[in-house]
Amino acid sequence: MQARPSSAPAELIDQARRAQNAGFTRLAISDHFHPWNDAQGSSAFVWSMVGALSQAVSLPVTTLVTCPTMRLHPAVTAQAAATSGVLLGGRFVLGVGTGEALNEHIHGDAWPSFKIRAEMLEEAVEVMRKLFTGGLVSHRGRHYQVDTARLYTAPDQPLPILVSAFGPKAAALAGRVGDGLVTMSPDADLVGAFQDNGGAGKKVVGGVKVCWSSNRDAAIDTVHRLWPTELLPGELAQILPTPAHFEQASELVTREMVADAVTCGDEAEEHVEAVRAYARAGFDEVYIGQIGPDQEVFFDAYREIVLPALNR
Template structure:
């Protein structure tokens, strides 16, 4: 059976609502949750970008069962990997072992804010590889010193370590990232039901490890309203990772998606309240080999109605997968 997750999308809701929503997601029966780590929203219409690590700490205290996960954190530019290790260890302690650390090579959208420039993709992968090694070393306990190509670590140690280190997931979009994930990750992360990514992950050592996908959806009893909202807030999504990782701000995403129509968005994600359409979209991930799929309900104000509907109709329908 495919695990069904709920996404705390920090770009479309404030921190208090994010916590309230994940509490409700736990109540209605979602299997796990993930949270985005953004400094900017993708589009101005989304309107939010709170500090996810504070949200995760609050969510860890407000919930009892539901696993938590970053989807994903970039441990290379805006954050130093030694600091990411400390954040993750702390959330693992607060959640009593319910946290997984999802990592990725990042987007210019969020990382440009520290003024360090935006490296090319191959350099970003090198940085992520080195960062994962530092995080693993700190999770292992004791003092860590590191003199690397991209990072320096001077006598760092995590003084509050959980008994079990957070499992590390790595987001993939091509052969290079699949190799990195297969060699170094406990699970793989992707945002499209592309079987070739999972096959590459397996070739590099990922066979048998969990694989987590993510799917945007837009529930609304009024399908036209759902399509309108999905287009307003999520029309950027179809640009593809090679484009989305490079654009520097919401204005760039608005310009890049100016010719995307509501019909284009509606054809790319389930919209409305037909549970069968949502199930078909998840089935594509299941058939590609994903073991877990996190749903993103588009629209901050629509979360609680979506969660109520999911508990009554969608999750029971998805259990058949």
């Protein structure tokens, strides 16, 4: 189950409990300073939420994904992740990515090109891996400096680090420096690029958004209102700086595009097939996020129909 940035903190905790009771086996949570649009509403601090989740449920938790390069220094991210790993008793996985301007521009720094962001991420992963050992770390790199830092609350084992990718260059980076790949579409070619660049045998993780509802038309309207950003083309999602800009760009997304791209309604086999597409593409884990406020009907349907079908 994937928790979305649009839910208020107490709602996220409630969703996690419902997910555990429904038979979901893992949780994922995104890291946003801003939501993608004002209609989505809340955008809670991810590290507070992970701490709360550690006390509310017994499921593993993965960040899908956090950016350890600009808004937070990698040393600070390492401390947050290490504490999360300890609180969760080894059930925490750190998913990282190069970030979006929407969240990372807030200090007023220039938004770098992908090439620079990839360099920053690779160096950040190096810094965090050093700190996860619990030893004293000093680092002088191109993008980061660390001066005699040590994590006194360190995980018993180095935390797994998954790296997000949406194109072949990022997939190659994930294969080289990550313990696994995160990507949001069932793209077998991207999985192949990851595996060909050092990712063979490593975990592949994906996520899919759905809107379960007895009224398919209403579900399509819900997705079109709350999540048209999912269908923005190219690199817009990486470079637009504010929710207002996303709202303007989302005028490009039609209701028909949503109907074609997102699983909406209560045809169980369509929901099952949406997940199976990831399995066929070589994914090991798939996180499912329900769009909209109808969370209870989603959890009931997945507990009674969809998850049993997938398990079969």
